[in-house]
Amino acid sequence: MAYKTLEYRDGAVSLKGFLADDGRSGPRPGVVLFPEATGVGEHVIERARRLAALGYVALAGDPYGDGEQARDLPHAIELMTAVRSDVNRWRARAQAALDALSAQSSVDRTKLAAIGYCFGGSTALELGRTGAPLSAVVSFHGGLEAPKPDDGKNIRAKVLVCHGASDPLIPPEHVSAFEAQMRNTTVDWQVCIYGGAVHSFTNPDADKLGNPAFAYNASADRRSWAAMLALFDEAFGPR
Amino acid sequence: MAYKTLEYRDGAVSLKGFLADDGRSGPRPGVVLFPEATGVGEHVIERARRLAALGYVALAGDPYGDGEQARDLPHAIELMTAVRSDVNRWRARAQAALDALSAQSSVDRTKLAAIGYCFGGSTALELGRTGAPLSAVVSFHGGLEAPKPDDGKNIRAKVLVCHGASDPLIPPEHVSAFEAQMRNTTVDWQVCIYGGAVHSFTNPDADKLGNPAFAYNASADRRSWAAMLALFDEAFGPR
Numbered sequence: 214m215a216y217k218t219l220e221y222r223d224g225a226v227s228l229k230g231f232l233a234d235d236g237r238s239g240p241r242p243g244v245v246l247f248p249e250a251t252g253v254g255e256h257v258i259e260r261a262r263r264l265a266a267l268g269y270v271a272l273a274g275d276p277y278g279d280g281e282q283a284r285d286l287p288h289a290i291e292l293m294t295a296v297r298s299d300v301n302r303w304r305a306r307a308q309a310a311l312d313a314l315s316a317q318s319s320v321d322r323t324k325l326a327a328i329g330y331c332f333g334g335s336t337a338l339e340l341g342r343t344g345a346p347l348s349a350v351v352s353f354h355g356g357l358e359a360p361k362p363d364d365g366k367n368i369r370a371k372v373l374v375c376h377g378a379s380d381p382l383i384p385p386e387h388v389s390a391f392e393a394q395m396r397n398t399t400v401d402w403q404v405c406i407y408g409g410a411v412h413s414f415t416n417p418d419a420d421k422l423g424n425p426a427f428a429y430n431a432s433a434d435r436r437s438w439a440a441m442l443a444l445f446d447e448a449f450g451p452r
Numbered sequence: 453m454a455y456k457t458l459e460y461r462d463g464a465v466s467l468k469g470f471l472a473d474d475g476r477s478g479p480r481p482g483v484v485l486f487p488e489a490t491g492v493g494e495h496v497i498e499r500a501r502r503l504a505a506l507g508y509v510a511l512a513g514d515p516y517g518d519g520e521q522a523r524d525l526p527h528a529i530e531l532m533t534a535v536r537s538d539v540n541r542w543r544a545r546a547q548a549a550l551d552a553l554s555a556q557s558s559v560d561r562t563k564l565a566a567i568g569y570c571f572g573g574s575t576a577l578e579l580g581r582t583g584a585p586l587s588a589v590v591s592f593h594g595g596l597e598a599p600k601p602d603d604g605k606n607i608r609a610k611v612l613v614c615h616g617a618s619d620p621l622i623p624p625e626h627v628s629a630f631e632a633q634m635r636n637t638t639v640d641w642q643v644c645i646y647g648g649a650v651h652s653f654t655n656p657d658a659d660k661l662g663n664p665a666f667a668y669n670a671s672a673d674r675r676s677w678a679a680m681l682a683l684f685d686e687a688f689g690p691r
Contacts, residue, residue, distance in 0.1 A: 372647075378631060378634070378641075378643075379635060385628060385631065385632075389624060389628065392617060392624065392645065393624075395647050396617060396618060396647070399648075400647065401647060401648070401671065402617075402647035402648075403644060403645060403646055403647060403675065404617075404644070404645040404647075405642060405643070405644045405645075406631065406642060406643040406644075406645070407642055408611075408634050408635070408639065408640060408641035408642060408643075409638075409640070409641075432640065432686075436642065436682070439682060440679075443678060
């Protein structure tokens, strides 16, 4: 199993992602993972390792530059807002990660997926909206507001949105609006709503924030991970 | 593999269900299936056979008496309305099927589930709302309006609602209202919404109705069936 920091660029910005590849032979599906607003840290790295253990080539993409991680929640929001406030910058940052993944010799460029958590879930969807050649996009507790909602029609990927039913950061109206957008497309999409789950339900460290809006939910984590793997099997064929 | 018509009663009403059991030894989880409003016919029988082939004891319950099947859609609505218009009658009809299943010597009475299609999905949920000792309830394109919504708190089962995103018979407001009811409980629940799917998305014969509100959707059928089996594995332990 090989893990390494992968340096790549988005124009003038130097990015540091985390690449996980179990080194088995032959080109394999590649998955780019976009982290929570805190940046590339333990949570997304653990998910990349898991995917690599299953045979995927996984890159946790750096949204900020130099692998920066937020000090705290206000800092995370500041970093996230700086990227997200310009949709072209946001998309370019995501595309840079996908390009860096695609450039790996171990990756089958016809089998690419983007997934993400919170801000990263929104990022995976936003990358999909550019028409990027993705077979699957999965958002876990990601924001569902789109700067250019009509661009949903550009999505080529099968889309899975995994949402916590009691997530106070993503109210039911946002979920309904997203569904309404998707209904106006021919995209293959699903939304799975997990009762009792709030924001960051996949992150075992969420409880440490001491904020009831954020909490780990083992059942929603397990179910959403399984739903993602099932979608990958559909999108890529059996492993 | 043993299939047979199972006669049982709900008070004065004689019912004819379809029992499927592969005959392997030892008590096994039991699943009661409630059919579409057309009654116990090919669709629900095929699902019962599938479940039996996986080792479950499966009973397709008769909602109407003497195994009556609807001649056409208006007749189906008439039959359904006659049962559903009295919540106590409706619940008793469902309970009778569960009791008939539980009485089978091959059934592990600590491992029971109720599933259903359209009206049958509503019926499975309604049985759950009585506080019946069910480990899992799954509704496929079932109506989500409840005569006594507060009874949602009585549900002891893990609940999975599989919904077609473009189902004109079950508008988004019904889904939202159901989710809001469930949020007020401690029930373990999930709603999965399948883009592009309309009513009867699990029924290959739905297209024959020639009504665009009803159509088979192979992808939503496969995904929802897999989600149900995953829930059974959670509820009953590995097969």
